[in-house]
Amino acid sequence: MKLLDISEVASASGLSVPTLRYYEDQGLISSAGRHGLRRQYLPGVLMQLTLINMGKSAGFSLTEIAAMFNKDGLPALPRDELHRRADQLERQMQELAVLIRALRHVADCTAPSHLECPSFQRLMRASDRVQKRRATKNGDRKAPV
Known part of the structure; x- marks a missing residue:
């Protein structure tokens, strides 16, 4: 060889x-x-x-x-951990989708103030829910400022 x-x-x-x-x-x-x-x-x-x-x-x-490789270099993939990581990445993708929509809206919105825009307000509330859910999951008592 x-x-x-x-x-x-x-x-x-x-x-x-x-x-x-x-x-x-x-x-x-x-x-x-x-x-x-x-x-x-x-x-x-x-x-x-x-x-x-x-x-x-x-x-x-x-x-x-x-730790995912045996001594001989062959993979020994922990399926449960891979499922957990895939779930985590899926949640992250959902959070990023909200952020993408907010950024695109801010970039394209013709309202004089984004804070007066109902669509932007909905996106901000969705982002806030994501942050609070993440803080709760991480054991924080309150959402990050």
Whole structure:
């Protein structure tokens, strides 16, 4: 099996060589050996790096991502945690949709004052409900100011 040089892995993954070294130091990936001073990797490392990138995009920390791999580098994905994260992302998308509507309305509204606009008032109330729900979920006694 052909090993990939660290520069080949960097090129194929779009990650920098220092990032690959850091991931190795953190136990996210492992090299198969060295050719001189250059680290060599099995081709499967590219799949691992794709999964790491997906995990980061989903908001998982590198520590959480590292725990999602077996010692042999194969994924051991915690399905319950993935469902929780997907639910969290879905809620975040809904919150962002409210914010997008508010921003577009502010940008396009012809009212002399946005505070007098009924549509903008509804969007502000919706945003306030989201903030209060988030504060309650996080254990805050009152909504953030």
